[in-house]
Amino acid sequence: MSPTILTALNLHKAYGPIQAVRGVDLHIQRGEIFGLLGPNGAGKTTLLHMLTGLIPPDQGEILFNGHLFTPEAMSLKATIGLVPQELALYPTLSAWDNLIFFGRIYGLRGRTLRHRVEAVLDLVSLRDRARDPIQTYSGGMKRRINIAAGLLHQPDILFLDEPTVGVDPQSRNAIFEAVEALNREGLTILYTTHYMEEAQRLCHRVAIMDEGRIIALDTPRRLIQEMGEGFIRVGVPADQQQAFVQHITPLMGVHDVIRQDGHLLVRLQEPLRTLPAIFQIATTHRIPITTLQILEPDLETVFLQLTGKALRE
Amino acid sequence: MNLAASIAQIWALTQKDLKILLRDRTGMIVLFAMPIMFILVMSVALQGMFDVGSADHPVKLLVVNLDQGALYLNQEEMHLGQAIVDALDGFDGLDIVTEIDGQPLTRERAEALIADGTYAMALVLPPDLTQQVIDAVSGSAPPAPITVTFITDPGASSQLTAPVLAASAATMNRTVAYAQAPYRIRLALEHAAAELPPEQRAWVAPIAKALIAELTTTYNLGDIGGESEIRIETETPASFQVEQLPTAVEQNVPGYAIFGVFFIVGVLASSILNEKETGTFRRLMAAPLPRSVLLLGKLLPYYLVNVIQVALMFAIGRLIFGMNLGHSPAAWLMITLATAATATGLGLLVAALGKTESQISGIATLLALTLAAIGGMMVPTFAMPPFMQQLAKISPHYWALQGYQDVIVRGLGWQAVLPETGVLLAFAVTFYAFAVWKFRFE
Ligand SMILES: Nc1ncnc2c1ncn2[C@@H]1O[C@H](COP(=O)(O)OP(=O)(O)OP(=O)(O)O)[C@@H](O)[C@H]1O
Ligand SMILES: [Mg+2]
Numbered sequence: 031m032s033p034t035i036l037t038a039l040n041l042h043k044a045y046g047p048i049q050a051v052r053g054v055d056l057h058i059q060r061g062e063i064f065g066l067l068g069p070n071g072a073g074k075t076t077l078l079h080m081l082t083g084l085i086p087p088d089q090g091e092i093l094f095n096g097h098l099f100t101p102e103a104m105s106l107k108a109t110i111g112l113v114p115q116e117l118a119l120y121p122t123l124s125a126w127d128n129l130i131f132f133g134r135i136y137g138l139r140g141r142t143l144r145h146r147v148e149a150v151l152d153l154v155s156l157r158d159r160a161r162d163p164i165q166t167y168s169g170g171m172k173r174r175i176n177i178a179a180g181l182l183h184q185p186d187i188l189f190l191d192e193p194t195v196g197v198d199p200q201s202r203n204a205i206f207e208a209v210e211a212l213n214r215e216g217l218t219i220l221y222t223t224h225y226m227e228e229a230q231r232l233c234h235r236v237a238i239m240d241e242g243r244i245i246a247l248d249t250p251r252r253l254i255q256e257m258g259e260g261f262i263r264v265g266v267p268a269d270q271q272q273a274f275v276q277h278i279t280p281l282m283g284v285h286d287v288i289r290q291d292g293h294l295l296v297r298l299q300e301p302l303r304t305l306p307a308i309f310q311i312a313t314t315h316r317i318p319i320t321t322l323q324i325l326e327p328d329l330e331t332v333f334l335q336l337t338g339k340a341l342r343e
Numbered sequence: 344m345n346l347a348a349s350i351a352q353i354w355a356l357t358q359k360d361l362k363i364l365l366r367d368r369t370g371m372i373v374l375f376a377m378p379i380m381f382i383l384v385m386s387v388a389l390q391g392m393f394d395v396g397s398a399d400h401p402v403k404l405l406v407v408n409l410d411q412g413a414l415y416l417n418q419e420e421m422h423l424g425q426a427i428v429d430a431l432d433g434f435d436g437l438d439i440v441t442e443i444d445g446q447p448l449t450r451e452r453a454e455a456l457i458a459d460g461t462y463a464m465a466l467v468l469p470p471d472l473t474q475q476v477i478d479a480v481s482g483s484a485p486p487a488p489i490t491v492t493f494i495t496d497p498g499a500s501s502q503l504t505a506p507v508l509a510a511s512a513a514t515m516n517r518t519v520a521y522a523q524a525p526y527r528i529r530l531a532l533e534h535a536a537a538e539l540p541p542e543q544r545a546w547v548a549p550i551a552k553a554l555i556a557e558l559t560t561t562y563n564l565g566d567i568g569g570e571s572e573i574r575i576e577t578e579t580p581a582s583f584q585v586e587q588l589p590t591a592v593e594q595n596v597p598g599y600a601i602f603g604v605f606f607i608v609g610v611l612a613s614s615i616l617n618e619k620e621t622g623t624f625r626r627l628m629a630a631p632l633p634r635s636v637l638l639l640g641k642l643l644p645y646y647l648v649n650v651i652q653v654a655l656m657f658a659i660g661r662l663i664f665g666m667n668l669g670h671s672p673a674a675w676l677m678i679t680l681a682t683a684a685t686a687t688g689l690g691l692l693v694a695a696l697g698k699t700e701s702q703i704s705g706i707a708t709l710l711a712l713t714l715a716a717i718g719g720m721m722v723p724t725f726a727m728p729p730f731m732q733q734l735a736k737i738s739p740h741y742w743a744l745q746g747y748q749d750v751i752v753r754g755l756g757w758q759a760v761l762p763e764t765g766v767l768l769a770f771a772v773t774f775y776a777f778a779v780w781k782f783r784f785e
Pocket of ligand 2: 075
């Protein structure tokens with residue numbers, strides 16, 4: 031078996047004038063948790079929909095285990111699991127009825143079907159509530175059933191589209207544990223999120239997506255080491271910001287200055303060495319520094335570095 | 344994907360939607376409770392009103408015949424008023440009353456009887472009716488409409504009076520046309536004779552006389568004023584066969600069953616929109632489930648619900664009102680299956696065109712109510728003016744009701760409902776073709 035389970039080559043998708051995905055290449059390895067991280071509108075869901083055959087790409091190809099994937103390739107579809115971003119469940123039916131239904135669509139029946147339903151209910155710890163209608167569940171419980179429904183047919187690869195949106199901490203943990211348990215059993219997972227701490231905790235590799243493109247791809251640790259360090263956040267009165275930026279930009283060791291939420295984000299080669307010079311300039315030009323914070327390096331600062339934007343506004 | 348797997352998927356989809364529908368209170372009310380309520384209320388409320396024409400419940404019509412007759416052609420006396428009375432009397436469903444307590448009716452008496460509710464309507468034939476007809480044809484008076492008065496209780500339902508009015512008008516026109524025929528023939532011959540050379544004109548008069556004499560004897564025209572031996576009845580067009588109109592139950596049971604069936608349009612369309620919006624369609628499309636199978640599985644449950652609706656409504660008609668079901672289950676089934684196909688097709692079309700829940704429920708309710716009203720579910724078409732009777736044909740409801748009434752009112756078999764089934768299937772195919780063309784799963 032090839033170590034690459036999913037290959038995407040030069041995928042493009044436009045909705046009218048909106049270029050949602052513009053030239054994405056991916057190679058997902060069997061057994062990994064692969065994170066797709068990006069802000070709202072980055073094109074994560076659109077990419078996932080192409081990878082799961084919901085929409086055809088305008089350009090490019092998708093291969094599962096080396097086989098060309100098309101929306102008509104039913105046998106390949108049986109090997110993938112999708113957990114949509116929405117709560118794709120029937121709210122008036124019980125969790126049990128929902129899962130039995132989706133299982134039947136995948137061709138399961140009889141005792142096998144019942145065992146699978148029980149197994150996925152156990153996985154998300156909701157077996158005791160299984161007979162209640164979905165509409166009586168909390169947001170987090172609905173999310174867990176949403177995930178369970180994508181696992182009934184024991185797929186080789188699972189696509190999770192923002193599985194923790196609107197979820198309480200308890201459910202969030204249950205979801206993380208379920209994802210990790212599934213991965214330990216060998217399931218390949220493609221995990222979409224705009225919470226960088228999730229990607230950092232769960233994913234073996236992360237692709238950072240913005241405006242339809244993958245702009246960085248590596249293990250979280252390497253991304254952070256290479257691009258996440260050295261940010262400070264400086265508070266300066268609004269009318270003096272421009273002057274301040276002009277004075278510090280030529281300084282040795284100052285890479286970038288980004289304005290964000292009325293603050294200035296400055297990336298420095300070595301913060302401890304450059305900070306005194308910055309204070310010096312502020313004093314000389316009588317610019318008061320109201321706040322100063324050294325940011326802990328993480329995927330958020332990596333994203334800042336790459337795009338000059340925050341992941342979440 | 345093999346066929347067995349597809350069938351299993353369609354069945355899973357069907358059971359799922361039936362389960363959801365069973366829990367959907369609004370849907371169940373609209374599809375079942377509302378039509379049943381209408382059938383019960385309307386059938387009880389309108390009892391008797393529709394029994395126009397059944398031999399058991401003839402409609403009573405007062406006729407005040409003031410016509411004094413006149414001399415015509417061969418100087419014979421003619422009484423068109425009496426001829427009309429006799430012709431009307433020939434209708435099975437009409438009971439003509441010209442005398443009360445042995446006294447011929449007067450207009451005042453008739454009005455009093457209607458006012459106190461003893462009778463619902465009266466026809467008043469004017470004293471110079473025959474004279475007016477003769478004058479009109481001989482040209483001795485300027486042409487003017489001949490006025491016959493129809494008096495009704497203003498509270499009487501038009502469902503009751505309209506067919507009687509229609510039957511009276513048709514009968515009078517026919518009687519008058521027959522009476523005028525010989526005169527017109529003579530005028531035509533005299534006109535032709537005027538063109539001939541003078542020496543030949545003399546020959547025409549005896550020929551004309553013989554021809555008219557022959558016509559009047561053969562067609563009994565000379566007898567119009569005499570015995571009631573008029574052949575008009577046998578020539579009555581089918582639409583005036585009053586005895587074949589439905590009773591209140593025979594109108595309301597199929598009428599409101601069809602009415603209810605088309606409420607599936609809104610239920611089906613919003614269910615499809617729901618699946619798009621909640622993302623369940625997306626989940627299903629990621630599964631090894633061909634889109635055609637998904638669509639079939641989405642339609643079948645609603646189609647089945649339609650068949651159950653009709654069966655239930657007819658069962659109520661039979662069990663509660665003792666409604667006659669006719670002799671042809673095959674014909675009933677043909678109409679039912681074709682009607683359900685039309686309704687689900689329209690539902691899919693609305694789903695394909697509507698973008699939001701409020702759009703869909705607006706369009707669906709508007710269609711369900713307008714098509715039902717136009718098609719004669721609420722007010723039967725026979726009580727509508729001719730223009731509306733034509734308009735009714737654009738509504739699939741109309742064809743469905745005609746089909747059911749062929750079966751239960753007229754006792755016909757499957758061959759007789761082929762035209763209605765055909766029209767309904769044509770509606771269905773059109774709806775489906777257009778819907779599938781416009782439909783998006785996203
Ligand atoms: N069906 C659609 N029709 C038109 N535009 C669309 C459609 N789906 C997505 N888009 C647009 O494509 C772009 C990418 O959207 P997409 O949903 O893929 O982003 P995302 O990364 O999943 O965002 P989020 O984090 O908010 O889920 C956005 O600009 C969006 O407005
Ligand atoms: Mg998304």
